[in-house]
Each structure stands twice: as structure tokens, then as C-alpha cells.
Amino acid sequence: FLGTENSSARKIERNALLVSKISAVQSSVPYEEVWEEQDQGMFTSSSTVSAHTAASVIVAVVEGRGLARGEVGMASIDLKNPEVILSQFADNTTYAKVITKLKILTPLEIIMPNTSCEAGNTTKLFALITEHIKNVTFTTVQRKYFNETKGLEYIEQLCASEFSTVFMEIQSKYYCLAAAAALLKYVEFIQNSIYAPKSLKVRFQGSEKTAMIDSSSAQNLELVTNNRDSRRNGHTLFGVLNYTKTPGGSRRLRANILEPLVDAETIKIRLDCVQEFLQDEELFFGLQAVISKFLDTEQLLSILVQIPKQDTVKTAESKITNIIYLKHTLELVEPLKAALRSCNTSLLKAYYNALEDRRFGIILEKITTVINDDTRYAKGCLSMRTQKCYAVKPNISEFLDIARRTYTEIVDDIAGMITQLAEKYSLPLKTSFSSVRGFFIQLNADCSTLPNGQLPSEFTKVTKTRNTYSFTSADLIKMNERCQESLREIYHMTYLIVCKLLNEIYEHIHCLYKLSDIVSMLDMLLSFAHACTISDYVRPEFTDTLAIKQGRHPILEKIAMEKPVSNNAYLTEGSNFLIITGPNMSGKSTYLKQIALCQIMAQIGSYVPAEYCSFRIAEQIFTRIGMDDDIETNASTFMKEMKEITYIIQNANDKSLIIIDELGRGTSAEEGIGICYAACEYLLNLKAFTLFATHFLELCHMDALYPNVENYHFEVQHVRSSAGKEKITYTYTLSKGYTEEKNYGLKAAEVSSLPPSIILDAKAITNHVAKQILDRQKSTPEMMKHRAVYHLAMRLVQTARNSQLDSDSLKVYLKGLKKKYTASCPASEWSDEQH
Numbered sequence: 001f002l003g004t005e006n007s008s009a010r011k012i013e014r015n016a017l018l019v020s021k022i023s024a025v026q027s028s029v030p031y032e033e034v035w036e037e038q039d040q041g042m043f044t045s046s047s048t049v050s051a052h053t054a055a056s057v058i059v060a061v062v063e064g065r066g067l068a069r070g071e072v073g074m075a076s077i078d079l080k081n082p083e084v085i086l087s088q089f090a091d092n093t094t095y096a097k098v099i100t101k102l103k104i105l106t107p108l109e110i111i112m113p114n115t116s117c118e119a120g121n122t123t124k125l126f127a128l129i130t131e132h133i134k135n136v137t138f139t140t141v142q143r144k145y146f147n148e149t150k151g152l153e154y155i156e157q158l159c160a161s162e163f164s165t166v167f168m169e170i171q172s173k174y175y176c177l178a179a180a181a182a183l184l185k186y187v188e189f190i191q192n193s194i195y196a197p198k199s200l201k202v203r204f205q206g207s208e209k210t211a212m213i214d215s216s217s218a219q220n221l222e223l224v225t226n227n228r229d230s231r232r233n234g235h236t237l238f239g240v241l242n243y244t245k246t247p248g249g250s251r252r253l254r255a256n257i258l259e260p261l262v263d264a265e266t267i268k269i270r271l272d273c274v275q276e277f278l279q280d281e282e283l284f285f286g287l288q289a290v291i292s293k294f295l296d297t298e299q300l301l302s303i304l305v306q307i308p309k310q311d312t313v314k315t316a317e318s319k320i321t322n323i324i325y326l327k328h329t330l331e332l333v334e335p336l337k338a339a340l341r342s343c344n345t346s347l348l349k350a351y352y353n354a355l356e357d358r359r360f361g362i363i364l365e366k367i368t369t370v371i372n373d374d375t376r377y378a379k380g381c382l383s384m385r386t387q388k389c390y391a392v393k394p395n396i397s398e399f400l401d402i403a404r405r406t407y408t409e410i411v412d413d414i415a416g417m418i419t420q421l422a423e424k425y426s427l428p429l430k431t432s433f434s435s436v437r438g439f440f441i442q443l444n445a446d447c448s449t450l451p452n453g454q455l456p457s458e459f460t461k462v463t464k465t466r467n468t469y470s471f472t473s474a475d476l477i478k479m480n481e482r483c484q485e486s487l488r489e490i491y492h493m494t495y496l497i498v499c500k501l502l503n504e505i506y507e508h509i510h511c512l513y514k515l516s517d518i519v520s521m522l523d524m525l526l527s528f529a530h531a532c533t534i535s536d537y538v539r540p541e542f543t544d545t546l547a548i549k550q551g552r553h554p555i556l557e558k559i560a561m562e563k564p565v566s567n568n569a570y571l572t573e574g575s576n577f578l579i580i581t582g583p584n585m586s587g588k589s590t591y592l593k594q595i596a597l598c599q600i601m602a603q604i605g606s607y608v609p610a611e612y613c614s615f616r617i618a619e620q621i622f623t624r625i626g627m628d629d630d631i632e633t634n635a636s637t638f639m640k641e642m643k644e645i646t647y648i649i650q651n652a653n654d655k656s657l658i659i660i661d662e663l664g665r666g667t668s669a670e671e672g673i674g675i676c677y678a679a680c681e682y683l684l685n686l687k688a689f690t691l692f693a694t695h696f697l698e699l700c701h702m703d704a705l706y707p708n709v710e711n712y713h714f715e716v717q718h719v720r721s722s723a724g725k726e727k728i729t730y731t732y733t734l735s736k737g738y739t740e741e742k743n744y745g746l747k748a749a750e751v752s753s754l755p756p757s758i759i760l761d762a763k764a765i766t767n768h769v770a771k772q773i774l775d776r777q778k779s780t781p782e783m784m785k786h787r788a789v790y791h792l793a794m795r796l797v798q799t800a801r802n803s804q805l806d807s808d809s810l811k812v813y814l815k816g817l818k819k820k821y822t823a824s825c826p827a828s829e830w831s832d833e834q835h
């Protein structure tokens with residue numbers, strides 16, 4: 001850990017540093033394997049990047065002690081992207097912010113100080129993190145390594161000069177610096193390499209510039225994972241919008257969906273770009289063609305800035321691959337500029353100007369003095385091997401040229417030998433290559449066409465897939481070994497030349513950070529435009545009102561056979577609380593989620609599935625949506641509900657969007673109503689936009705007491721069949737007012753496969769219980785009126801107490817209240833006193 005080269009010494013040091021690996025879960029793989037996997041997968045530029053991106057982030061978390069408890073510092077680095085993200089914030093006792101941030105990062109490994117879980121003494125933060133974050137390796141490191149002074153030194157040493165303004169932000173942020181110290185030391189240790197000086201991008205990320213979506217809301221809304229089937233990533237918002245072509249673009253999209261923007265100006269700039277792409281087809285296709293050629297620029301950077309502590313064949317080969325990828329990437333700068341040349345929007349113009357950076361040309365020039373002009377990224381391991389072998393120009397190293405000649409001769413000999421074998425046995429033998437077997441022979445034949453139904457005995461290690469035999473021979477194995485030997489020599493000599501070249505270009509390399517940022521952003525914005533071409537989306541506006549005309553649920557729209565029914569939404573400061581009722585299956589949950597999803601789409605700069613839409617920027621998006629019990633955390637449905645609503649109440653503010661679906665269903669009806677009523681009254685004090693779906697029709701009367709409450713319901717139609725049976729048809733259409741439907745649970749049950757005898761019993765019992773309740777209450781209209789007046793009086797007293805309104809505004813407000821009340825109870829029935 002402390003920089004020793006010897007591996008057993010490193011192991012001992014590591015054990016001294018690491019107190020323990022808390023839980024190496026099934027998915028965690030040794031690092032060597034992880035890297036190999038990444039090396040292979042890294043540069044495959046697929047047409048559409050899959051949603052699955054293997055975890056590659058390591059995060060260090062530390063909490064303040066004593067009075068500073070609750071102040072949390074985090075530092076993270078993506079092994080595929082040399083960017084250190086530091087954050088520090090005060091969290092509440094549920095550590096919701098830490099958990100949310102960790103869920104967004106989806107780390108491979110979390111590092112915490114050993115003091116957070118000393119024998120029998122686990123801190124709350126540690127307990128909560130281990131409870132909520134699954135499939136991750138927890139590692140504890142001695143607290144002394146969480147050292148803020150060392151952290152600052154590290155950052156000063158490693159941060160690239162263009163990002164040095166970060167010092168102003170982090171200088172007094174001791175906890176994130178402490179986390180950075182432990183993180184960087186740990187990462188350098190496990191990778192057995194050090195980061196080149198002044199090579200990393202370092203960013204401080206406060207939580208204030210993005211909208212907060214807690215992890216359970218992200219899950220409820222199926223933003224990036226599907227609740228029913230984790231493999232069906234298409235059935236998520238990410239799946240709907242993901243037409244990205246590069247791994248960087250896909251990562252950016254995912255991060256944006258989980259943390260949408262709150263800055264209207266930035267959103268507008270993005271929307272302008274999407275609009276321009278939609279209006280200018282040539283620009284759209286031109287840019288998309290260039291962007292899809294880019295490889296994983298972040299990962300390329302990540303490997304470029306790491307200096308291996310040991311030189312091995314693997315590191316040599318990887319550096320040579322890198323220089324080829326770097327050349328390939330830089331050669332795309334000019335085409336990218338050309339595609340952007342005639343753009344009009346400010347962001348695209350700024351990108352064009354950023355690409356004018358002379359450093360791209362300087363690096364490419366330096367590369368082309370050493371690397372062959374026609375060396376390029378190629379698909380297939382043999383082609384790539386050839387590219388690496390002949391990467392360096394001839395006449396730069398005499399020994400290299402000789403080694404390459406030897407290599408060519410061996411390859412020619414192999415081809416000649418296989419031709420001779422083909423003639424000898426009169427078989428159509430082919431030369432093939434794989435990275436595992438090296439050169440081998442292939443034969444497409446049925447065994448009946450073989451002499452004696454068998455391959456000649458000279459051929460060994462035979463495998464067969466369908467009608468293809470793959471095999472080798474003793475001579476071929478020997479030649480492969482010679483070939484490997486000469487290749488090793490070539491790689492070694494090429495590596496020395498490449499290292500020299502890299503040393504010359506290091507100082508210019510930081511322009512690649514800019515390039516990777518531009519590529520991933522363009523990729524994401526093109527992806528938004530692409531999504532618009534597939535479905536009818538509209539550009540959102542940002543005002544003080546949430547108004548959606550004929551909005552549709554983006555995921556339902558993508559996966560349903562028929563176009564979903566569209567609906568409107570309207571929330572303003574004066575009517576910011578919608579109560580939504582309707583029978584089971586009428587579309588309430590879908591509608592609520594639709595509003596939240598459209599809001600998120602708008603806030604990341606995407607168009608929205610609607611005919612018109614305007615949004616008020618939401619600083620937080622909360623959801624409480626009835627889901628199954630959480631078996632993992634052993635929480636009952638009710639306790640889960642309570643936790644979620646507590647979280648909303650503690651954290652919501654005037655700028656929140658709150659979605660609550662079926663609160664209080666985990667307990668008795670009276671208690672459920674009580675809880676809902678109290679929660680609604682609390683939320684009604686805020687200017688947040690709230691949509692509250694419920695089966696408790698008692699809540700609908702709240703509109704008489706609160707002028708900012710509006711009732712909406714989902715309509716259903718009753719159709720009588722020829723057999724005289726009544727059938728419900730769902731219209732999925734939202735209308736004003738609350739639902740008039742009664743006993744719709746029973747009606748829904750009738751449609752289900754519940755036995756008719758049970759349904760009959762259920763109906764009888766329901767009628768009996770309803771009668772009992774009615775008898776007990778015996779609520780006369782007079783009593784109801786009294787109750788309402790009492791509530792109204794309470795509300796008035798409260799308003800008068802809290803009111804900052806002048807007398808005229810107060811009068812208007814009171815008039816509004818009275819109008820609402822008299823709507824449900826005619827004023828003529830009022831006594832003078834009540835008036």
C-alpha cells in the first residue's frame with residue numbers, strides 16, 4: 001500500500017491498512033479480472049449503448065465526530081474515468097442524502113474508516129449504508145488514512161491545472177479532503193499504479209445544483225431500473241431516452257435522469273440544441289455519424305493518466321492500444337468540428353470554439369511523427385494485434401524493424417504450413433485466430449465428408465461447433481510460441497517508444513477532458529432528439545405553473561401495444577394540491593408517475609410526451625407509491641409507508657413536486673384516513689405541488705376547507721352485457737370532481753378470478769358493516785354543517801395568525817373559502833351565526 005513493489009510485501013501492507021473486507025458479495029470480482037473485463041469491453045463502440053454499465057466506482061465516506069456528527073464527506077473516482085468527485089454536506093439522521101448519492105453512484109466498493117464498525121460498535125451511518133447499498137464490497141481502512149492535510153496535498157499534486165479553481169471550494173471542506181486522501185491512496189494501491197502529476201479532473205459537487213430525487217422515488221418511478229424485471233432496462237425512463245452511441249453518453253444520461261438540473265437557463269440551452277437538431281436533419285445525422293465513432297474517451301483518459309508501477313507485457317500492450325485509440329479519437333476532432341461548423345445555438349457554437357483548441361493538433365502531430373498514418377482502431381483481435389505490431393513507423397528503431405520482419409515471416413510460415421496441410425489431406429482448411437488460442441485451423445465439414453469419418457490424427461485439441469471443426473497441430477503450437485515470443489519483443493520495443501511519446505504529450509493531454517465532456521453531452525442531446533423522432537414530443541416551457549396538455553406516460557407509451565390515453569394536468573400556486581380518486585385499475589398511479597416522469601424529462605433538457613407543457617422547476621421530487629413489502633429491510637408495508645411519508649414531511653419545501661399514492665392502506669380505514677388527513681394538512685401549508693391519489697373519499701371534502709385543493713377523478717363506464725351482468729370499462733380519462741363510484745373494490749374483485757361465493761359473502765358483509773357505521777355516526781346534515789363550520793373557523797384563525805396578507809387580499813381569500821364551502825352546502829341553509 002505504501003508504494004512497495006514486491007507483491008507479497010504489498011499484501012502484508014494491504015492487510016495492515018485494511019482492517020477488513022466486510023462483505024465480498026457474489027458479484028464482486030478480483031480487480032485483475034475487473035480490469036481485464038474492462039479492457040475488452042471498453043472500446044467496443046456499439047450502435048446503441050446497453051443500459052448495463054458494470055460498476056466501476058470506488059467511494060470513500062467519512063463522517064465528522066462529536067459536534068460535527070452528521071457532516072459527511074465523500075470522495076469518489078470511477079476506474080473508467082479519471083475524475084475525482086468530492087462532496088460534503090450536512091445530512092439528517094436518516095442519512096438520506098448519503099444513501100441517495102451512493103445509490104446514484106452505484107459503487108463497486110465503499111471505503112469507510114475502521115472506527116465506523118469497531119467490534120460491537122457500529123455507527124448509524126455505517127449500519128444504514130450496509131443495509132441500503134447491496135452488491136458492493138465494503139472495506140474499512142484505518143482512520144489515520146482519512147487525513148485532510150494529506151487529502152489536500154494529494155489534490156494539489158494530482159489536479160490538472162484547468163480544474164484548479166476547485167481549491168477555492170474545497171479548502172475548508174475537511175471531510176471530503178479526508179475521504180479523498182483514503183480513496184486515492186487505496187486506488188493507487190489496488191491498481192498498482194500511480195496517477196500522473198496534474199492529470200486528474202477534480203470537481204466539488206454540492207447537492208444544491210441538481211434536483212434531489214431520493215433512491216426509493218427513483219425506484220418507484222422506474223427511472224433506471226425496472227421494478228418487476230431488472231433486465232428489462234427498456235421499460236424505464238432511461239430505456240425510453242437512451243439512443244446514445246457512446247458509453248460516456250449513456251453514463252451521462254443515467255446521471256442526469258437521477259439528478260435533473262434546476263437551473264432554467266442551462267435547461268433552456270440544452271433544449272435549444274435539441275430543437276436545432278430536430279430542425280436541421282443534416283446536422284443531426286452528420287453529428288450522430290461522427291459521435292458514434294468515438295470510443296470510451298473517459299476510460300481512455302483514465303488509462304493514459306495512470307503510470308504503472310511495474311512494466312509487464314500486459315501494461316506494454318495496453319499502452320500501445322491506448323496510443324492507437326488516442327490517435328483514433330483525435331482524428332475525429334476535425335470531422336466533429338466540421339459537423340458543428342454551421343450551428344446556431346450557443347452551446348453548439350461554444351463546443352465548436354472549444355474544439356479549436358490547438359492542443360488537439362499538437363498531440364496528433366506528435367503522434368504522427370512516431371505512429372504510422374494508417375494505424376487505426378480496428379475491430380477483431382487479430383486486426384488489432386496487427387495494428388499494434390505495426391503501429392510505430394519503420395526506421396525509428398532498427399531492432400523493432402528486424403523483430404517485425406521475423407514476426408511477418410512466422411505468420412507467413414503458418415499460412416504456408418496450413419496450405420500444405422490442406423493439400424496433403426485434400427481438405428478445405430482455413431487459418432483462424434483467437435486471442436486465447438493464437439493461430440489455429442478451422443474446417444467447415446460434416447463428419448461424413450471426412451476420410452473415415454474422422455480428422456487426421458495429426459490434428460489435436462479438436463473442438464466442434466455445428467459443422468465447424470477447430471483444431472491445431474504440434475507444429476502449429478510451436479510456431480504460435482515463436483510468434484508470441486517475437487510479438488513480446490515487438491511490444492516491448494514499441495512500448496519504450498510509446499512511453500517516450502506519451503511523456504512528450506502529457507502536458508497537452510488535458511484537452512481530452514474537454515473533448516470527452518463535449519462528446520458525452522452531444523451524444524445525450526442527440527439521443528433526446530432521436531427519441532422525439534420516434535414519438536411525438538413537445539418542447540417544455542418553464543413558468544410558475546405546471547400545465548400539461550394531453551400528456552402521456554413515456555414508458556407506457558413505449559411498451560404498450562396501443563397509444564395510451566392522454567390527460568391534462570394543471571397546478572398553480574393557487575391550486576397546488578390535487579386529490580385524485582377513482583376505482584382500482586382506473587389509471588391513478590400511472591397518471592401520478594406520468595407527471596413526475598414528464599417533469600424529470602423537462603428538467604434534463606429533453607422534450608416531453610404531450611401537446612403542450614409548462615413546468616415549475618422542482619428542487620426535489622418525492623414519491624410515496626404503494627409497493628410490495630420490502631423483504632430485504634424487513635419492513636412491513638405500514639412501516640415502509642410511514643418511513644416514506646416522514647421523509648417527505650421532513651424534507652419537502654415550497655419548490656417540491658410530491659406524488660403520494662394510496663397512503664394509509666397498511667392500516668385500518670379510520671387510522672388510514674386520519675394519517676392521510678394530517679399529512680395533507682401539513683403539506684397544504686407548503687407551496688409544493690402535490691398530487692395525492694387515494695381511495696379514502698372522505699379526503700375529497702378538504703376542498704371545502706382549503707381553497708388550494710382541487711378534486712379530480714378517473715372516469716369509468718358501466719356497460720350491461722346481454723346476460724344482464726354489469727361490466728366496468730376504464731376510460732383512463734381524468735375529470736374534475738371526485739369519483740361517484742361505490743364499492744369499486746368489490747367490482748374489481750368480480751372481474752378477478754376470486755370465487756363467486758366469496759364475492760357474494762364479501763358484498764353481504766360490506767353492506768352490514770356500512771349500515772353499522774352509519775347507525776353509529778347518525779350524521780345529520782346539521783351535524784355535518786357544524787363540523788364543517790368548525791373546521792372553517794379553525795382554518796380562519798390559523799390563517800389570521802400566520803397571515804402576512806393585507807386586508808384586501810385577506811378578504812379575497814376568505815371569499816374564496818366561503819365560495820368553496822357554500823358550493824357543497826347551499827348558503828340558504830345557513831344560520832346567521834354560521835354566516
Ligand SMILES: Nc1ncnc2c1ncn2[C@@H]1O[C@H](COP(=O)(O)OP(=O)(O)OP(=O)(O)O)[C@@H](O)[C@H]1O
Binds near residue numbers: 564583588
Ligand atoms: N392513460 C392510460 N392509457 C392506457 N392505459 C392505461 C392508462 N393509465 C393506466 N392504464 C393501464 O391501466 C392499468 C392500471 O393502471 P393504474 O395501476 O395506474 O391504476 P390505479 O387506479 O392506480 O389502480 P389501483 O387503485 O388498483 O392501484 C395499468 O397497468 C395500465 O396498463
